[in-house]
Amino acid sequence: MLAPTRPDAARPVLISVGTRPEIIKMAPLYDALRAAGLPVAWVHTGQHGDMAETLYEFFGIAPAYRVTLERRNGRLAHLNSLLLEQLTEVFESAQPQAVLVHGDTTSTWASAQAAFYLDVPIGHVEAGLRTFNAREPFPEEKNRELTARLAHWHFSPTPGAAANLRAEGIATAQIHMVGNTAVDAALGGCDRLGALLDQGRPVLPPDIDGLRTQLGGRPLVTVTAHRRENWGDGIRDVARAVAQLLAQHPELMVVWPVHGNPAVADTVRGELGQLPPPLASRLTLCPPLDYPALLWCLRHSVLALTDSGGIQEEGAALSTPVLVLRNTTERPELIEAGAGELVGTDTARIVARVGQLLAKPAALQRMRDAVNPFGDGRTAARIAEVLRQDLAVAA
Numbered sequence: 001m002l003a004p005t006r007p008d009a010a011r012p013v014l015i016s017v018g019t020r021p022e023i024i025k026m027a028p029l030y031d032a033l034r035a036a037g038l039p040v041a042w043v044h045t046g047q048h049g050d051m052a053e054t055l056y057e058f059f060g061i062a063p064a065y066r067v068t069l070e071r072r073n074g075r076l077a078h079l080n081s082l083l084l085e086q087l088t089e090v091f092e093s094a095q096p097q098a099v100l101v102h103g104d105t106t107s108t109w110a111s112a113q114a115a116f117y118l119d120v121p122i123g124h125v126e127a128g129l130r131t132f133n134a135r136e137p138f139p140e141e142k143n144r145e146l147t148a149r150l151a152h153w154h155f156s157p158t159p160g161a162a163a164n165l166r167a168e169g170i171a172t173a174q175i176h177m178v179g180n181t182a183v184d185a186a187l188g189g190c191d192r193l194g195a196l197l198d199q200g201r202p203v204l205p206p207d208i209d210g211l212r213t214q215l216g217g218r219p220l221v222t223v224t225a226h227r228r229e230n231w232g233d234g235i236r237d238v239a240r241a242v243a244q245l246l247a248q249h250p251e252l253m254v255v256w257p258v259h260g261n262p263a264v265a266d267t268v269r270g271e272l273g274q275l276p277p278p279l280a281s282r283l284t285l286c287p288p289l290d291y292p293a294l295l296w297c298l299r300h301s302v303l304a305l306t307d308s309g310g311i312q313e314e315g316a317a318l319s320t321p322v323l324v325l326r327n328t329t330e331r332p333e334l335i336e337a338g339a340g341e342l343v344g345t346d347t348a349r350i351v352a353r354v355g356q357l358l359a360k361p362a363a364l365q366r367m368r369d370a371v372n373p374f375g376d377g378r379t380a381a382r383i384a385e386v387l388r389q390d391l392a393v394a395a
């Protein structure tokens with residue numbers, strides 16, 4: 001148990017995160033906590049490396065603590081045990097009043113465990129998402145469920161997520177329906193993107209900047225895929241769908257930022273690296289994009305095809321319809337609102353559905369017009385207010 005040697009008011013609220021999506025979604029909260037007058041410090045768990053650094057630069061965040069991970073293998077258990085050990089040391093030294101975690105990554109679960117062992121209260125942001133299928137997404141479904149067992153504050157993005165938590169026996173008073181900070185990040189990110197464009201600063205990386213002029217009025221589709229359960233056949237079938245779509249729709253442009261994991265990148269490049277020139281000239285395969293570049297692509301896309309969680313929320317926030325490359329989603333609100341559809345990874349199904357939507361602008365427009373179910377962009381301020389009140393009472 002942590003025995004603080006400093007007065008509560010001087011002890012920080014720690015944000016403990018380490019992957020791209022967590023950083024993006026917690027950045028608005030970092031600002032909101034500071035605006036609410038709470039002492040806040042950022043812990044980078046090191047789960048993502050270079051991708052994290054460009055995000056810290058974009059959001060103007062300087063982590064106060066950094067974990068250096070010396071991973072000797074790709075095992076989740078190894079990552080979890082390294083994180084647990086080192087985060088415990090960080091938390092002991094930082095003496096936080098509270099630790100905030102996000103979502104469902106290994107960093108989330110390890111941070112929650114480390115805080116639990118030190119008896120530090122945990123706030124779980126984006127709490128209550130469930131597919132009710134432990135395999136999809138793996139290991140995220142169990143990470144978020146287990147984190148909920150340990151958390152004190154549960155910040156739910158939607159009424160459905162809050163209902164999931166109540167059904168698991170979590171007291172209503174501990175559940176705060178606040179919206180999703182992904183919307184705050186996307187709207188704020190678009191403002192920063194606009195400022196960069198106004199200053200004539202480059203937004204897309206130089207090797208793909210030609211996309212901006214090449215696009216003209218042509219339809220663009222953004223594709224991403226990285227979920228563990230799609231590794232192998234799933235991603236191969238999506239790549240085959242992309243090749244067929246390019247062949248069937250001579251105007252279509254596709255941008256696919258390929259996840260760095262070799263299990264993903266080798267499959268995508270193996271399927272799409274050797275397309276005939278008329279198809280290849282309309283396909284941009286690139287390394288993962290910086291967040292502003294990804295936002296630019298989404299804003300200019302008629303559709304996003306993705307298995308990412310965050311892109312489902314960003315699509316809804318930016319009015320870009322999303323076809324979800326999974327069999328199940330913990331974000332059913334997207335589908336219920338009509339802003340997205342579940343299409344899985346079957347090649348024929350993806351090709352057919354994209355073809356139908358491209359042929360029917362009215363159907364695409366209906367998806368674009370759907371009301372965003374993930375919030376209004378003020379989620380971080382709501383979370384900060386709950387914490388300000390509760391921590392002030394506790395102090």
Ligand SMILES: CC(=O)N[C@H]1[C@@H](OP(=O)(O)OP(=O)(O)OC[C@H]2O[C@@H](n3ccc(=O)[nH]c3=O)[C@H](O)[C@@H]2O)O[C@H](CO)[C@@H](O)[C@@H]1O
Nearest residue numbers: 021022102103104137140257288289290291294308309310
């Ligand atoms: C299905 C699932 O369980 N997903 C979880 C996963 O995120 P998720 O599946 O969203 O993770 P991704 O790695 O797809 O990250 C998405 C984020 O990265 C950005 N992006 C993506 C591609 C790119 O080239 N450049 C770029 O900046 C997107 O704009 C988005 O903001 O961890 C999140 C954080 O705990 C949780 O909220 C999600 O529930």
